[in-house]
Amino acid sequence: MRLFLRLLLRNRLAGFGAVVLAAIVVLALVTPLLPLHPPNATNTADRFLRPLSGAHLLGTDHLGRDLLSRLLWGTRLSLAVGFAAAVTAGLAGAAIGVVAGFFGGRTDNLTMRGIDMLMAFPYILLALAIVAVLGPGLMNALIAVAVVNIPFFARNIRGVTVGIAHREFIDAARLSGLGNAGILWSEVVPNVVPVVVIAMSTTIGWMILETAGLSFLGLGSQPPQADLGSMLGEARAALITAPHTSVVPGVMILLIVMSVNLLGDGIRDALDPRLRSGALARPMAATRVARRSVPPPSGEGLLRLDGLETQFHVGSRIFRAVNGVSLALNPGECLGLIGESGSGKSVTAMSVMGLVASPPGVITAGAVRLQGRDLIGAPYEVLRGLRGSKVAYVFQDPLSTLHPLYRIGDQLAEAIRAHAPVGRAEARARALRLLHDVRIPNPGDRADAFPHELSGGMRQRVGIAMALANDPDIIIADEPTTALDVTVQAQVLALLDDLRGSRGLAILFITHDFGVVSQLCDRVAVMYAGQVVEEGPTAEVLAAPAHPYTRRLIACVPELGAGRRALAAIPGLPPAVDDLPPGCAFAPRCDRATDACQSGEVAVSGSLHKVRCHHPEGRP
Numbered sequence: 001m002r003l004f005l006r007l008l009l010r011n012r013l014a015g016f017g018a019v020v021l022a023a024i025v026v027l028a029l030v031t032p033l034l035p036l037h038p039p040n041a042t043n044t045a046d047r048f049l050r051p052l053s054g055a056h057l058l059g060t061d062h063l064g065r066d067l068l069s070r071l072l073w074g075t076r077l078s079l080a081v082g083f084a085a086a087v088t089a090g091l092a093g094a095a096i097g098v099v100a101g102f103f104g105g106r107t108d109n110l111t112m113r114g115i116d117m118l119m120a121f122p123y124i125l126l127a128l129a130i131v132a133v134l135g136p137g138l139m140n141a142l143i144a145v146a147v148v149n150i151p152f153f154a155r156n157i158r159g160v161t162v163g164i165a166h167r168e169f170i171d172a173a174r175l176s177g178l179g180n181a182g183i184l185w186s187e188v189v190p191n192v193v194p195v196v197v198i199a200m201s202t203t204i205g206w207m208i209l210e211t212a213g214l215s216f217l218g219l220g221s222q223p224p225q226a227d228l229g230s231m232l233g234e235a236r237a238a239l240i241t242a243p244h245t246s247v248v249p250g251v252m253i254l255l256i257v258m259s260v261n262l263l264g265d266g267i268r269d270a271l272d273p274r275l276r277s278g279a280l281a282r283p284m285a286a287t288r289v290a291r292r293s294v295p296p297p298s299g300e301g302l303l304r305l306d307g308l309e310t311q312f313h314v315g316s317r318i319f320r321a322v323n324g325v326s327l328a329l330n331p332g333e334c335l336g337l338i339g340e341s342g343s344g345k346s347v348t349a350m351s352v353m354g355l356v357a358s359p360p361g362v363i364t365a366g367a368v369r370l371q372g373r374d375l376i377g378a379p380y381e382v383l384r385g386l387r388g389s390k391v392a393y394v395f396q397d398p399l400s401t402l403h404p405l406y407r408i409g410d411q412l413a414e415a416i417r418a419h420a421p422v423g424r425a426e427a428r429a430r431a432l433r434l435l436h437d438v439r440i441p442n443p444g445d446r447a448d449a450f451p452h453e454l455s456g457g458m459r460q461r462v463g464i465a466m467a468l469a470n471d472p473d474i475i476i477a478d479e480p481t482t483a484l485d486v487t488v489q490a491q492v493l494a495l496l497d498d499l500r501g502s503r504g505l506a507i508l509f510i511t512h513d514f515g516v517v518s519q520l521c522d523r524v525a526v527m528y529a530g531q532v533v534e535e536g537p538t539a540e541v542l543a544a545p546a547h548p549y550t551r552r553l554i555a556c557v558p559e560l561g562a563g564r565r566a567l568a569a570i571p572g573l574p575p576a577v578d579d580l581p582p583g584c585a586f587a588p589r590c591d592r593a594t595d596a597c598q599s600g601e602v603a604v605s606g607s608l609h610k611v612r613c614h615h616p617e618g619r620p
């Protein structure tokens with residue numbers, strides 16, 4: 001709740017709306033206590049008095065009634081009717097939507113066709129028809145406005161409910177013995193309440209307007225009772241001669257509807273969990289860069305990272321996901337990047353092409369050089385030209401990276417045509433060749449399959465084919481085999497290794513599996529808490545790990561045929577990246593740590609086999 005309020009108030013416009021609305025509501029609540037003229041007392045001698053004339057602060061109307069008093073009483077009425085209509089429509093619509101969506105089948109069909117029939121009429125005509133049948137009056141106007149808004153809520157909530165009704169937690173509740181009513185109440189309703197609240201908050205303003213509209217036409221509140229709409233209606237005749245009688249209720253309607261809408265938008269944004277971690281904005285086309293200086297290149301290499309720092313700025317908290325990573329990737333080489341989940345591997349990889357979402361991501365220091373050219377802060381057009389054609393990515397979960405509604409052949413062809421000016425037929429031929437290259441049997445047929453029609457291993461091959469589509473120099477593979485079983489994993493790894501040989505690809509291979517590293521990688525870098533703690537030729541690092549973290553990580557891996565032994569585990573947990581300890585981040589979990597490790601930056605030692613440690617293994 002506190003988080004919700006904080007988010008809501010961070011949105012200036014929503015805060016403004018909340019303040020204005022609160023002021024109006026308070027005024028409406030205390031109206032009976034204020035020393036006002038009676039709202040319906042006529043005095044024709046004082047007709048059409050201008051504002052600020054004598055005892056009447058806002059002047060009088062065509063019957064000499066005090067406008068201020070009528071305005072406040074009218075606001076009270078309009079607000080009450082608008083809120084009541086919104087709550088009625090929201091509850092009734094939500095109930096219909098939940099029942100229809102949950103039970104589905106015939107129930108759904110019947111109710112939704114009924115709702116569709118309501119929706120087939122223009123809503124204001126429908127409201128007029130309802131009032132015509134029930135007779136004019138404020139209560140009937142309320143009913144009419146509520147009824148015409150029910151379809152909106154019913155459709156919305158039905159959609160949400162259908163999405164929930166077949167989820168596993170509903171099945172689990174059923175297995176635990178809950179009946180339909182119990183499931184509806186304890187599982188479905190809590191999940192749709194936020195949607196109902198959001199829909200209500202964004203439509204209340206609309207309903208206040210509709211009620212005012214009916215009153216304006218003389219179908220809502222009846223004289224002498226005032227609501228904002230009927231005040232406007234009565235003032236219409238004197239619009240030119242005494243404009244203040246129209247302006248006063250008009251401005252109040254404007255203030256109410258505007259403040260309700262601003263607040264409603266704010267509530268919607270604050271309740272949407274996707275908007276919580278980022279600011280209320282779309283991510284930028286490339287990661288934001290805020291670095292003071294550009295470090296000089298520290299050596300050669302096809303791709304070179306020098307002192308890269310990437311952070312997430314969320315509110316006042318700073319998550320330091322990558323803290324000064326320096327790596328080099330040479331042509332035709334495979335570099336493994338290994339580390340526990342959360343150690344910053346993916347963020348490092350995404351920073352290379354500026355793919356970390358901003359907000360909240362910020363690159364705060366370092367350089368990424370591709371063939372000597374710095375990519376950090378490069379113009380978007382340059383990055384876009386390089387993404388996919390020079391540096392391509394393969395992600396962990398192909399089911400979420402492939403578009404579910406397009407055939408894979410078309411998606412591949414699109415990737416090709418985004419970079420090369422080729423025709424449809426040519427692009428398709430190339431797509432088939434790519435599918436063949438990644439050993440998908442029968443590429444001609446398979447190209448017409450949708451992603452869900454393929455197995456996990458095949459989808460991952462499509463992902464690799466897509467990365468290869470524009471003949472890149474570098475492939476960054478982010479745990480591409482984690483979602484696969486071991487035999488398919490072996491095939492995919494062999495495939496990548498072959499492609500590396502035949503096309504001269506350089507691969508940055510991210511994984512948390514030492515077996516994969518030893519099979520594929522020439523060199524390996526070990527990451528911990530956003531830093532590379534050890535780097536060197538794979539065989540050397542695996543045979544003689546120098547950093548205590550690497551040693552203990554390797555000790556966690558079971559070995560076939562090595563006899564029974566208790567698997568080691570590393571005590572403690574990786575540090576939270578918004579609160580990194582000073583000194584070596586691994587020191588609190590390390591059995592070799594001394595006082596020197598608890599403070600200051602730990603320097604990297606070694607040239608070929610580098611290690612960031614004061615007390616490396618195997619060295620005095």
Ligand code: ADP
Pocket residue numbers: 277312314319321339340341342343344345346347348360577
């Ligand atoms: P991994 O090594 O498993 O690939 P990541 O690179 O994905 O780890 O994440 C590194 C760190 O960055 C993690 O501690 C994660 O919590 C943090 N992080 C990632 N994305 C965000 C974000 N949008 N906001 C805040 N922190 C994030």
Ligand code: MG
Pocket residue numbers: 345346347478479
């Ligand atoms: Mg990751």
